[in-house]
Amino acid sequence: MTASFERRLPFGATLDQTRVSFRFWAPAHPEVRLEIRDRDPVKMARGADGWFSATVEAEAGARYRFHLPDGLTVPDPASRFQDGDIHGWSVLVDPKAYQWRTADWKGRPWHEAVVYELHAGCFGGFKGVMQALPLLAELGITAVELMPIADFPGARNWGYDGVLPYAPDAAYGTPDELKALIDRAHELGLMMLLDVVYNHFGPDGNYIGAYAPKAFRDDLETPWGGAIDFRLPEVRSFFAENALYWLMEYRFDGLRFDAVHAISEQDFIDDMAAQIRAAEEEGFQRHLILENEFNEQSHLAKDVDAQWNDDFHHVFHVALTSEKEGYYEDFADDLAGKLARALSEGFVYQGDPSPHQDGKPRGTPSAHLPPTAFVSFIQNHDQIGNRAFGDRLTTLAPPEGVEAATAALLLCPHIPMLFMGEEVASETPFLFFTDHNDELAQAVRDGRRKEFAKFAAFAGAEIPDPNDPATFDMSIPEPHPTRAEGRTALIRRLLAIRAAEIAPRIPGASSLGAEPVGPKAAIARWRMGDGAMLTLAVNLAEQPTPLADALAGPVLFETTPGAADAARAGELPGFTVVALMERAA
Known part of the structure; x- marks a missing residue:
């Protein structure tokens, strides 16, 4: 059985055979022109609330963009693909062109999840990830989570600088190549999860402020600039539709929502999750996961499945390394008590005063939640990459300690997550890397060095330059020269035990x-x-x-x-x- 899937969006470009309807929100301007490459511009009709529309003859592959009255040309914010990176032309994509081989795939239950987080660029793009899938499935992995893939500036990025949330970055491959990756995963019985970023846009290529400035609040700042204004229905629709687009058109099995604590209107999270549940095809099991620094569990009582549990990581990290700087300060005292609480109740901080935050309470009660409400890990992209030198736990703790922590992680009834390279005991760093223009690259470089200057361990140290291509090259995981085989065998054994004895008993x-x-x-x-x-x-x-x-x-x-x-x-x-x-x- 083969089939095609399309999420028809209420904005952007909608292709019907050879006719294309364009819809673009630009409330700051009296007129907008649609440009299709090698054609005369078309004046778009202005409707209520700043919505512009036009319907023209065009075929898949056509390049288009929007021309503003001040002469600025901008890509479609709902572009499905880009030609020429984030500042270039949007590409008209036919979502129905790809014929799925696994059209009858309905997903897997959440309690079976063993998540493997990876950066697509470190695998050589979507085709490289596809080649790695059989080994991951054989190891016992059941879900692969891609770090963000939305179009970002340049060829190298963690993905959290994305500015076109509907467009897979061309550095990784085409939309059809991404679909082929997901199709192959489903053939192997693997779920595919995607990390999405709805709390901010990257600093380069965010044109929305040029035509819809009211999409950002002027009374609320985030670490990445003005907060996105989720009070507006247009903004809420843009992001909720994005979630549905990845789930319905690309057949992802779930989404991980980055840093939702930075979204000022928390009700949006619940509303979006409810929309997703209402739109799900019958029998399809999809999973919604949050990252929430505040240990806020209220969303888990509704339509969200789970939340990343940084506290679990911090307890294990402090126990194995004895580090106490930064947020690790919160775990230095009563370490065994905190270890017991992380295993049994998920969150360690459940309203307790945080020494790192000047004694302010952090977190909410979580003991009543099922084990599957927590995605636990001893390494991930943040906890490695946000270190000055991208140190993996493998280089900071004795191998016996890392193996004990790995066993605890994979045999605990929480949902376990491994970071790429853990299965081969990799000591390769995972560094923060970018491919920004010269001015922004210098700002990032200076900010990174300033950030670590306050840590005694890095005083006077030369922090790797995020924009240097070598920084990315160093971040590609390599197997440990002597311990890779043993670590792989250990994880395979643990996951076999989990699949046979623990996972079937997790419900209830x-x-x-x-x-x-x-x-x-x-x-x-x-x-x-x-x-x-x-x-x-x-x-x-x-x-x-x-x-x-x-x-x-x-x-x-x-x-x-x-x-x-x-x-x-x-x-x-x-x-x-x-x-x-x-x-x-």
């Missing part, structure tokens, strides 16, 4: 609590959906820790042979994870 699971048992050790338990009890004993210290109550029950996994026997005898060895599953009678 709830925490039975956790307790600290040593300076960096805790024991957590869950009542699984079928009544079985999962016990996870974690010691992230190099030294063994005594146990007041010896562990008992059938062993699912032990980090090293004999670790379970030692735990039964009343001692948890250093850098150890022991997992037990006591099945229901």
Whole structure:
């Protein structure tokens, strides 16, 4: 069975055979002209509230843009593809041209998710990612998450400088090549997730202020400039339609919404999620994930599935590295208690005072949420790339400690996420990289160096230049020369255990609590959906820790042979994870 899919947008360019309807919101201007390359401009009709429209004869592949009265020409903000990067021509795309081989794909349930986050550019684009899919599926990965792909300036970028949210960046491939990637993933039983950015636009190529300045607030600033005004129906529609476009036209299985705490109108998140649920095809399982620095759980009570749990990462990172600067200050005290809380309740900070934020409370209660409400990780693009030198945990902690943390992550009932390279114990840095114009490149360069000047560890250090092509080249993960094979085998083993014994029991699971048992050790338990009890004993210290109550029950996994026997005898060895599953009678 093959089929084509299209999300018909209420703006942008809509192709019907050889007739194209254009709709463009430019409330700041009395007139707008449509330019199609090698043709005379067409004056667009101005309607209510600054909406301009025109219908002309054109075919897929035509290049077009909008001409403003002051002489500025701008791409379509809903461009499906660009010729000439963000300042160039928009390309008329026929969404129905691609014939899907997996048109009957309905997704996978969220409790089966094992997420692998990657940067498409580091794999050589969409075709390179496609070539990597069979190995990821064989490893036990069930969901691949792409860092943002919306069109950004230049050929190298993390993706958070995107300015054309509907256009896959040409540096990675064409729209049909992206669809082919998703099609192949579905053939292999893999879900495809996409990271989208709705809290800001990048600093280069954001033309919306030139024709719709009221789309931005003048009374509220963000770290990236004026806040997007989500009070306006036009703005809400633009982003909600973008989410639906990626899910319906490209068949993504879910979206990760970046930094939603920076969106001033939080009700937009719930409204958008409700629209997505209402529009879903019957039986298609799609998943919505938030990044929310504030540990705000209210959205999880509605149509959102899960939230990234930075607290989980921070606890494990501090335990393995003893770092205490920046936000790690919040995890320096009572580390074992925080480890127990992260495992059992998800968020560590649930309204507790944050030392890093001058004692201000951070977070909301999360103990009542199911384990699947948390996407947990010990590495990701932020936690590596926002370091001055892009250090991976592999270079900061003993390999035995990293392996223990990996075992805890993959056997915990939370939704686990790995970052590209973890499966081969990569020590390659993941640095912050860009491809900006000279003026903006210098501003980014200076800002990056200023940001790290306040950290003692980087005083006087030469921070890598984000705009240097070598910075990107250094960020492509490479297998560890001696530990890659062993790390891959460990992760494959852990994911096989998870698939066979843990994931099927996650629906209906709830925490039975956790307790600290040593300076960096805790024991957590869950009542699984079928009544079985999962016990996870974690010691992230190099030294063994005594146990007041010896562990008992059938062993699912032990980090090293004999670790379970030692735990039964009343001692948890250093850098150890022991997992037990006591099945229901």
